Amino acid sequence: xxxxxxxxxxxxxxxxxxxxxxxxxxxxxxxxxxxxxxxxxxxxxxxxxxxxxxxxxxxxxxxxxxxxxxxxxxxxxxxxxxxxxxxxxxxxxxxxxxxxxxxxxxxxxxxxxxxxxxxxxxxxxxxxxxxxxxxxxxxxxxxxxxxxxxxxxxxxxxxxxxxxxxxxxxxxxxxxxxx
Numbered sequence: 001x002x003x004x005x006x007x008x009x010x011x012x013x014x015x016x017x018x019x020x021x022x023x024x025x026x027x028x029x030x031x032x033x034x035x036x037x038x039x040x041x042x043x044x045x046x047x048x049x050x051x052x053x054x055x056x057x058x059x060x061x062x063x064x065x066x067x068x069x070x071x072x073x074x075x076x077x078x079x080x081x082x083x084x085x086x087x088x089x090x091x092x093x094x095x096x097x098x099x100x101x102x103x104x105x106x107x108x109x110x111x112x113x114x115x116x117x118x119x120x121x122x123x124x125x126x127x128x129x130x131x132x133x134x135x136x137x138x139x140x141x142x143x144x145x146x147x148x149x150x151x152x153x154x155x156x157x158x159x160x161x162x163x164x165x166x167x168x169x170x171x172x173x174x175x176x177x178x179x
Contacts, residue, residue, distance in 0.1 A: 023083040029118040030078045037076040040115045047098045053086040060148030062179040072112030079148035088122045124159050140167040143174035
């Protein structure tokens with residue numbers, strides 16, 4: 001995990017994973033492979049901390065990963081744990097605004113990107129709307145999500161799926177390198 005001066009807020013304890021009254025704990029997947037990807041990921045963490053209604057509780061370390069179902073340069077990935085008073089759809093809109101601030105374009109599915117923010121988990125909610133699916137539908141298939149998520153919360157359970165750690169072996173062949 002990163003130190004306060006670089007990205008995160010240090011290791012999690014069970015107490016850290018509990019939301020303060022009136023807040024929901026959410027996990028955000030962060031990735032970029034265009035431009036200065038590392039700087040874009042770190043800026044996204046800073047913007048999450050400054051987002052009204054959000055408190056950045058912790059951030060994983062940064063990881064380099066090869067594109068999956070995509071092309072282009074390697075990605076820089078991380079996962080953030082936030083406490084938020086925002087509803088899930090409102091949080092999604094805030095994440096998309098941060099992407100837009102980085103010039104995110106969506107020319108085709110899985111296109112290379114300046115910044116990608118995915119709402120992975122929102123408390124223990126299971127959401128399936130026209131605009132949002134939580135838990136993120138492919139998070140159990142992606143090492144670039146599971147490795148940093150398990151760094152932050154080794155015992156985390158994915159609603160409707162069980163322990164995230166049970167999926168790690170299934171993605172072990174996907175190259176993930178800590179930076």
